[in-house]
Amino acid sequence: MEEWIIKAGEAGRRLDIFFMERKGWNRSFFMKALRTKKIKVNGKKEEPSYRLQEGDLLRSFVLEEKKPALPVDILYEDENIIAVNKPQGLLSLDVTGRTKDTLLDRVNALLKTRGEPPAFPVHRIDFNTGGILLLAKNEAARNVLDRMIRERKIEKSYLCVVEGAMPGKKGRLEGQLFKDARKNRVYVLDHPVKGSKTAVTEYEVKAFRQGLSLVECRLLTGRTHQIRCQMAHxxxxxxxxxKYGSKEWNRGKRERRQLLCSYKTTFAFGKEAGILSYLSGKTIRLSHVSFVEKYFKGTVI
Incomplete structure (x- = not known):
């Protein structure tokens, strides 16, 4: 049996989300545990949507099988955070319970072998995009990272390969993005409409070869598919x-996933980050990006 007493900072969180994040369970696993009365809140069963209150006593009577830890490329780790390199073709996390293997699952399996509690996700990266993913190792660090991300004090830079020569060495893309949730597609508009959001991306061309540009993009806003749809537009x-380019062109180049990678993260905050202020000014970056070597060998990133 495991048990937790809910602290003030955890109050308000849904019961299902608490267990999926704390234990690294997917939704179907949690629902089975709840249905078989292996999850108790103050000695009784509650609904998945129950909002935790400070002082609540949670108990889990679930016996879990030990699973071998799959490899995780750790870029940086301390007592508060862990930064890992997400491969293309792997989900960051999955709250639906349909996927048995995500990067969060792998990280938490590794932490479990060390006897450490599960990590908390603070953002995600698209399935077909690779690169740096940050996770918090405790609730206090999670709260700080959430706040720093909202205040745009964690800077993320991406590398991508695009068709043609960009106009100028440096530039800025700005527009209104509207997401069609049904199609899972984002549209760039010239004027605001109901539901649209401003998106701003700064870019710098790092190299140009054989009709392709290697571009570094810095996000000033964080919107769904921002770089992909703005570059296509x-x-x-x-x-x-x-989704946003030419399938025929992509097949001609034998590329089936967008060449986009979150390759650099900078902590652009100071003392306002509290327990994470020691990270002020620190940059985490990838030393190697496979598509750079493939199309722009010798280019320093």
């Missing part, structure tokens, strides 16, 4: 991106 779709 500007006439320079990402190589490998069938």
């Amino acid at each position: 500007a006439g320079h779709p990402l190589l490998g991106d069938d």
